[in-house]
Amino acid sequence: MRAPEPAFFELRNVRCAFGGLVAVDDLSFALEQNSIVALIGPNGAGKSTVFNLITGIYRATSGTVSFGGRSLAKLGTHQIAALGIARTFQNIRLFAFMSALDNVMTGRHARMQASLADSLLHTPRQRREERRVRERARELLRFVGLERSAGDDAHNLSYGSQRRLEIARALASSPTLLLLDEPAAGMNPREKDDLIALVERIRASGVTIVLVEHDMKLVMGLCERVTVLDQGRKIAEGTPAHVRADPRVIEAYLGASDP
């Protein structure tokens, strides 16, 4: 008998506590490769904490986080990024005073080879790599519709453009798992439609996506499965339609009705 294939990505019985505050409690979920999953829940449910647990900003108090069968427990954030997990941030964290192009090129850091000596001497190898990465960064800017803003500093871009630039920067590392933290926040309806198309194209290129989002239209339109958190616990999981009808979810969002 063969051992079962390890899950593409899995959280198993993860608990994350800060002193007495339990931010995430006994959370388990697995992702299939190339799936697109939403993590929803009311404010303070622990959604962003889950992302921070995955990228190594926080450490699980107990339980395991594994990616391709490999535990992430002992890895630093930069090592986890190098494994192919990229993310965007709820409160945009671009390199504000670097150009859009440099932001995306920085996103490629983990996949670049140039050593300190290469950087110091600008060896032919280093020049070739820089050219290649710059070209790829331009492609990614085109992919998210920012090719005209390549030379602009990130902080000069509009809010919606900044969100898309964060996605381009995350894609620069050729991730296999992409974590999007409220990508539609602050976007107008048209930008949201563009975002949905963009996320679908990213997914079509073979990337697995986890989405934290408040916009239900976006979640219902994009995701096959939804996991609902409330106060750090998973209260429901399933297809969007199933989750939407779940009384516990309604209660978590709207409050319990009086008996």
Next chain:
Amino acid sequence: MKGRKPVRALRLGLLAAVLLVVPFADHNNAHVDFLANAGAFVLLALGLNIVVGFAGLLDLGYAAFFAIGSYSYAIFASQQFGLHVPFWIMLFVAAAIAALFGILLGAPTLRLRGDYLAIVTLGFGEIVPQTFLNLAQYTNGPNGIGSLDQPSLFGRPFGFSATPYYYVVLGLIALGIVAARNLQHSRLGRAWMAIREDELAARHMGINATTAKLSAFALGAAFSGVAGVAYAAKLDLVSPDQFGFNVSVLILSMLVLGGMGNVAGVIVGSLVLSFVNSFLLPQASNIAHTAGFTYLDFTNYRFMLYGVILVGMMLLRPAGLLPSAKRRAELEAALTDPALAAHEQTEYEGAHAR
């Protein structure tokens, strides 16, 4: 773009030609001597710019690496221990030794930023000269080490003219500029900038903040190791009092004056301050003396003048004489966009909390 390249090459060629003929055109050895010393400080400023300007790590004890470079030459190339390592080899050795100490200082301070880092580096800057002072059996304490080996090229010793040193320093600066600019436009340079802007996001890009910061400390220190060797060989003497806190502040002032993060600005800033320091103030004092004001010695007002210059800069050109475009944008944004400034502030506090 295409049309500008030859123009730029021409300008650079002209500048190089002028710099190369200076010692022939100007027979006043004092002038060449001044330029050679100023050149050593250009090297120091280029090095500190890597640490502070590129990587954003505030270092208030940078003179310590200058001391380490100078003492390396004094120990390995003098009668002190009977070691006579050639000058040209010592340039590399001292760069390596200083880089090693850069890593030693960097390693325990990796988690610190801003003012906390500044205080630790300040302490390091005080400890190093004190150590050289107190290891009297090796370093002759306050008397320092003298009679250092004279460098020689193709068997011809440099002698007591400043001219050969001028050319050496000029060559080192040229190499330093190429190195600094290469670093700035490279994978490592982008990593430094990213860390400076947002360390947490940088780590999510796969940037190893630890090695990136340590490389900044090491490379910055290597520059001052090289500068220390050239400076010590030219002066023929090292003593602990040459590397005090005022030297660290002087180099940092050169960066602030010229424009932190911009290689050209840093060079201009260091030349201006060297000129004020070693030329303008003594000349002004001479003039005052001959005019009968014998009690006036402007060199004593050096630090007051730095203070005036820096305050003036903050008011008139806060990003420096030749600011990097990025710095200027940052400062302008901070002044005109309170939301962004507030964001920077929380970043800063967040970094402290970690």
